[in-house]
Amino acid sequence: MLQTPPAQASDGLFRAPISIALSSDIRPFADRIIDYYDDRNPRTGFSVQETSAPQAMRRFCAGQASEAVQVAALPRRMWRSEARRCDSNNVAFVEHVMGAQAMVILASKETPAFNLDLGTLYRAISGSIVVTGEPATRWRQLDSRLPDAPIRILLPARSGGLRNLLDEAGLQVGCQRVSAVRAIADTTARVAACIRLRGDGLVVESADAAGMIADLASAAPGTIALLPRDAMESAAGPYSVISIDGVQPTLRAIWDGSYPLARHFHIYARQGASVSPDLYGFVLTASSRSFTQPGGTFDGMGLILPLAGDSAPVPARPQNGALGRVENMAGEAAAKAQAAAQSAWSGVLTLAGSVAGLFRSDSLGDMTQSALQENKDLTRLLELAGFDLIRIEREGRFLPALTAIFERRRELSDVERGLLESESARIAQSAGDSASHLKLAVIDDLLDVAQEGRFQVDEIAVDFTLLPGLRYTLVPVAVQR
Numbered sequence: 001m002l003q004t005p006p007a008q009a010s011d012g013l014f015r016a017p018i019s020i021a022l023s024s025d026i027r028p029f030a031d032r033i034i035d036y037y038d039d040r041n042p043r044t045g046f047s048v049q050e051t052s053a054p055q056a057m058r059r060f061c062a063g064q065a066s067e068a069v070q071v072a073a074l075p076r077r078m079w080r081s082e083a084r085r086c087d088s089n090n091v092a093f094v095e096h097v098m099g100a101q102a103m104v105i106l107a108s109k110e111t112p113a114f115n116l117d118l119g120t121l122y123r124a125i126s127g128s129i130v131v132t133g134e135p136a137t138r139w140r141q142l143d144s145r146l147p148d149a150p151i152r153i154l155l156p157a158r159s160g161g162l163r164n165l166l167d168e169a170g171l172q173v174g175c176q177r178v179s180a181v182r183a184i185a186d187t188t189a190r191v192a193a194c195i196r197l198r199g200d201g202l203v204v205e206s207a208d209a210a211g212m213i214a215d216l217a218s219a220a221p222g223t224i225a226l227l228p229r230d231a232m233e234s235a236a237g238p239y240s241v242i243s244i245d246g247v248q249p250t251l252r253a254i255w256d257g258s259y260p261l262a263r264h265f266h267i268y269a270r271q272g273a274s275v276s277p278d279l280y281g282f283v284l285t286a287s288s289r290s291f292t293q294p295g296g297t298f299d300g301m302g303l304i305l306p307l308a309g310d311s312a313p314v315p316a317r318p319q320n321g322a323l324g325r326v327e328n329m330a331g332e333a334a335a336k337a338q339a340a341a342q343s344a345w346s347g348v349l350t351l352a353g354s355v356a357g358l359f360r361s362d363s364l365g366d367m368t369q370s371a372l373q374e375n376k377d378l379t380r381l382l383e384l385a386g387f388d389l390i391r392i393e394r395e396g397r398f399l400p401a402l403t404a405i406f407e408r409r410r411e412l413s414d415v416e417r418g419l420l421e422s423e424s425a426r427i428a429q430s431a432g433d434s435a436s437h438l439k440l441a442v443i444d445d446l447l448d449v450a451q452e453g454r455f456q457v458d459e460i461a462v463d464f465t466l467l468p469g470l471r472y473t474l475v476p477v478a479v480q481r
Contacts, residue, residue: 017045018279021056022073025161026265029098030073032297037285044278054414057082060268063089070279072268075101075161080421092271096287099303102229102262103156103165104249105242106213110221113240114139114146118260121244122174124151127198129178135198139222149222154215155197157207162228162302167195169261172415176384183388185410228302229254254304257422265303379406384420386410 022030027050034046051059053074060072061082068091078086078095086093105116116124120142123129139146156162175181175194184190197203206212209231216225216239224242229249232241241248244260253259269275269283290296292305379389387406412420 016276017047018071018276018282019047019049019069020071020073021049021051021059021069022071023053023056023075024050025075025164026073026098028161029265029298029301029303030267032301033282033286033291036290036297037282041278041281044282052414054082057268058085060093060270061086061089061091063091068270070270070275071282073098074266074268075164075263076418077264077266078268079418080424081417093268094271094283096267096269096283097306098265098267098286098291099298099305100254100262100264101161101165101302102249102254102259102304103162103170103226104229104232104261105244106216106225106227106232107240107242108216108219108221108223109238109240111149111223111240112147113242115243115246116146117177117245118170118174119177120146120174122171122178122194125153125155125171125197125203126175126193127196128175128193129180135200135202137200137202147222150220151202152220152223153203154212154223154225155203155205156209156212156226156228157205159207165261165263166226168415169263171195172413173260173419176416176419182383183409187411187413190410191413191415229304230302251304255306381420381424382406384416384423386412386416 020030020034030048034048038044038046049056049059049069053076056069056072056074057078059067059069062068105121107113123136123142124139127135129135136142136151138148138150140148155166172191172194175190181190181193184193197205206215209227212225212227213231216223232249247253247259249259249261254262267283267286269279285291291298294305296305298305383389386408388409389405390407391405
């Protein structure tokens, strides 16, 4: 922890330092703001603790003043669950987006432009997944649409923040598309499998972006380099820009969140009557023209500044009730969990909805596919939440009903929880119908209750019945093991 003692003002009084919790990736940018403000306000002290993003938000939203910090700086947006924690502790705050960071993939001049999805990128880089007994050595072995050229990949060294971006936004997301990795129950082992590099020499790490660009200029076909986006502006010589999940790394795509290998740096600061003027001054400094305009203090650090005219470059933070609540089950869940603390628990999720698909065929397989297709956003969210579909059951002959049993296979890593929340938000934005909002609300409730430790969710049953309308209930029940 960096500790600057409280400074003595001209009136003999001491100012309390501004307490900041931040992650290592955002530290260089936060230090620039601290130095800039400290040079102009020498009476202000700072207490800076470097920690993980979730831990920084736990301290920021803490209800006990002795545990709380005034500022949290993160390489991502606040999670929905973190916003609720702040709300429950009556912590009001302001949010400022410092800028964005993005990684681009450039291919050597002899390599035609192509599209890589994150799952394929993971399989090309990974030392955990093999094809026919050996890791793939040519791009076409991974996907028939890719060039028939040898795989060679230049990566930034692990010591830099850009590598963390690749690990979290690229590899840990891409590995979720590989069933063998999703099946690993232990979170630590799964994350290790996601970020482990192949060791056959086809992946080369370098801390020198300029050297990687020079290498790329004369590299053989099939060579790609993962570089900071500003390197794309300065790279000399012909090269191809690789699309990721079908998206090019334009500034607009980086800011609207559609480009996968990008993240936004956020500052959260407490507000209220007890907040000192120094804290307000610090936040105003971070949002001043010196830090938000080209040629300013962040110049040369690879930070992508907000686009002109973008007052809100990322979606507003989630608020309580944004998706609605199916039913307030927290009290019931807590009471039952306390009454049977040693029991395992499961969530039983029932759906009553569309009947057309169930009458199309008497075949269980056809009915199953129809029902799951109509509820694919729900099953996708359950999969991201760590649940796997393990069986389908059918009941009734004249009024058939389907029950899909999902079993919890794993705990979520921090990256997976963020991916789940971003996917929930994407579905909510793309499908405004009430059914989608109900499904998202169920997942929201499920994560809230499980995260608070009220009960452990081990299994979910989704019942597809013939009742009209769409209805969800989520009830905790004891599981007999």
